[in-house]
Amino acid sequence: MNNTKSNTDVILIGAGIMSATLGALLKELAPEWEIKVFEKLPQPGEESSNEWNNAGTGHSALCELNYTTEKPDGTLDISKAIKINEQFQLSRQFWSFLVNSNLISNPQDFIMPLPHMSLVQGEDNVDFLKKRFEALSINPLFKGMEYSKDPEKLKEWIPLIMEDRNTNEPIAATKIDSGTDVNFGALTRMLFDHLTKQDVAVNYNHSVKNLKRTKDGAWEVKVRNIESGVTETHTAKFVFIGGGGGSLPLLQKTGIPESKHIGGFPVSGLFMVCNNPEVVAQHQAKVYGKAKVGAPPMSVPHLDTRYIDNKKTLLFGPFAGFTPKFLKTGSYLDLIRSVKPNNLFTMLAAGVKNMSLTKYLIQQVLLSNEKRMVELREFIPNAKLEDWDVVVAGQRVQVIKDTEAGGKGTLQFGTEVVSADDGSIAALLGASPGASTAVHVMLEVLEKCFPQHMNKWEPKIKAMIPSYGLSLVDNPELFHEIHASTAKTLGLNGNEQTDN
Ligand SMILES: Cc1cc2nc3c(=O)[nH]c(=O)nc-3n(C[C@H](O)[C@H](O)[C@H](O)COP(=O)(O)OP(=O)(O)OC[C@H]3O[C@@H](n4cnc5c(N)ncnc54)[C@H](O)[C@@H]3O)c2cc1C
Numbered sequence: 074m075n076n077t078k079s080n081t082d083v084i085l086i087g088a089g090i091m092s093a094t095l096g097a098l099l100k101e102l103a104p105e106w107e108i109k110v111f112e113k114l115p116q117p118g119e120e121s122s123n124e125w126n127n128a129g130t131g132h133s134a135l136c137e138l139n140y141t142t143e144k145p146d147g148t149l150d151i152s153k154a155i156k157i158n159e160q161f162q163l164s165r166q167f168w169s170f171l172v173n174s175n176l177i178s179n180p181q182d183f184i185m186p187l188p189h190m191s192l193v194q195g196e197d198n199v200d201f202l203k204k205r206f207e208a209l210s211i212n213p214l215f216k217g218m219e220y221s222k223d224p225e226k227l228k229e230w231i232p233l234i235m236e237d238r239n240t241n242e243p244i245a246a247t248k249i250d251s252g253t254d255v256n257f258g259a260l261t262r263m264l265f266d267h268l269t270k271q272d273v274a275v276n277y278n279h280s281v282k283n284l285k286r287t288k289d290g291a292w293e294v295k296v297r298n299i300e301s302g303v304t305e306t307h308t309a310k311f312v313f314i315g316g317g318g319g320s321l322p323l324l325q326k327t328g329i330p331e332s333k334h335i336g337g338f339p340v341s342g343l344f345m346v347c348n349n350p351e352v353v354a355q356h357q358a359k360v361y362g363k364a365k366v367g368a369p370p371m372s373v374p375h376l377d378t379r380y381i382d383n384k385k386t387l388l389f390g391p392f393a394g395f396t397p398k399f400l401k402t403g404s405y406l407d408l409i410r411s412v413k414p415n416n417l418f419t420m421l422a423a424g425v426k427n428m429s430l431t432k433y434l435i436q437q438v439l440l441s442n443e444k445r446m447v448e449l450r451e452f453i454p455n456a457k458l459e460d461w462d463v464v465v466a467g468q469r470v471q472v473i474k475d476t477e478a479g480g481k482g483t484l485q486f487g488t489e490v491v492s493a494d495d496g497s498i499a500a501l502l503g504a505s506p507g508a509s510t511a512v513h514v515m516l517e518v519l520e521k522c523f524p525q526h527m528n529k530w531e532p533k534i535k536a537m538i539p540s541y542g543l544s545l546v547d548n549p550e551l552f553h554e555i556h557a558s559t560a561k562t563l564g565l566n567g568n569e570q571t572d573n
Pocket of ligand 1: 112114315501
């Protein structure tokens with residue numbers, strides 16, 4: 074067959090963590106299916122999934138304050154925290170399955186144990202944190218969480234943050250040792266190595282330009298080979314659009330009714346990275362603060378120990394900002410090109426509703442390094458400008474759509490699987506909680522697009538992911554078993570849950 078034309082079972086667009094995860098799942102469930110991947114960059118995991126482009130938090134709601142909200146009666150709603158924690162356990166189980174089956178190895182190259190902490194200042198925030206601690210620490214999923222407002226205890230936990238700190242204002246923190254730092258870039262590369270060994274044809278430097286439904290219900294995908302300049306035509310029964318920020322324009326090209334009235338709002342990011350090994354050595358945790366009033370949830374500041382290239386490092390941020398690009402390697406015309414007659418009013422409504430957010434993000438972009446240091450000094454009071462460099466993080470394209478609750482042009486902060494009603498194509502939009510919940514989201518793609526196979530696949534899914542379809546909060550014994558066994562397989566020593 075001419076290699077500019079092919080017919081296959083599955084096409085995955087984009088070589089990020091999402092396509093990697095879906096490919097790895099499908100290889101187990103339907104090993105006989107032929108899979109092709111098209112990625113416009115020369116390597117996998119170079120956009121949002123790259124280790125320098127995201128914060129590497131294994132999101133399981135152990136420290137992120139925005140996953141627990143205060144209800145009007147003053148009690149806390151912890152349902153979102155439980156949901157995200159349970160979703161992360163699915164990822165841990167699938168990764169453990171891959172390690173135990175020798176399909177990937179050296180888990181320490183992509184996941185490390187790391188305490189997750191929340192830190193707040195001011196009386197109201199301290200009260201909120203105490204309430205959050207009381208609600209979560211009695212829940213099996215959050216067992217082992219500790220709380221303290223004693224500056225001496227906090228000095229033990231976070232010496233770098235407490236050094237030279239004025240403690241006139243109340244301060245408090247929670248700490249839980251079962252948190253993780255995940256190098257999603259390394260994991261993505263490992264998964265693509267595995268897929269390549271399983272005869273998946275991964276085509277780098279191939280940019281998908283168009284998608285068209287064929288008469289028999291399959292999809293014809295036009296792909297430009299960037300090296301040769303030749304446009305290829307590949308047909309597949311099922312297509313997954315895992316283009317990260319680049320998913321929305323491709324979804325729009327499908328013309329499926331589900332792609333209409335949806336827009337994207339790009340949010341850029343910056344991290345500060347510490348270049349002084351003495352400072353890096355003094356910190357050992359992910360410490361999440363509270364978002365400033367008016368700031369979007371994805372700009373919650375945090376000071377994170379990270380493990381990148383087997384080296385411990387220290388990152389602060391992200392500082393959210395605004396650029397009209399949908400990918401870091403995208404075009405300044407991305408946003409304007411995504412405005413179509415069918416989403417014009419949705420986009421205009423979103424523009425009007427989010428004036429103050431856009432203003433905030435533009436102000437953030439214009440911050441000088443000295444101004445960024447002011448925010449960093451809220452975490453490290455004696456931080457020195459010369460110890461910190463700036464790195465540009467990935468783009469997050471938030472979904473804009475019309476909702477019953479929010480009305481026209483509502484900005485969504487979660488991820489969203491959009492699929493055709495016949496299940497022949499699906500796209501992933503949005504970016505939060507993101508890579509941590511890749512396994513949960515890709516299982517959702519399978520459920521939506523392959524309902525006819527789910528009965529057959531379920532025993533295998535359960536063998537790989539024993540908690541699939543079960544609530545862990547209602548099955549604490551199972552949770553305990555899964556948490557302990559995945560900690561062992563993934564080498565997360567010290568990550569076992571402990572009683573206080
Ligand atoms: C600042 C920041 C912090 C974050 N922090 C965290 C965190 O702490 N924890 C967490 O779990 N998640 C985090 N995330 C979210 C997480 O990074 C993303 O959800 C995840 O990486 C998305 O993976 P993906 O595979 O969908 O997209 P990507 O990794 O962006 O991959 C998409 C791929 O598709 C390719 N592509 C796009 N268009 C085309 C086309 N037309 N043809 C061919 N290829 C194409 C791109 O080149 C890219 O390689 C963060 C994100 C950002 C930006």
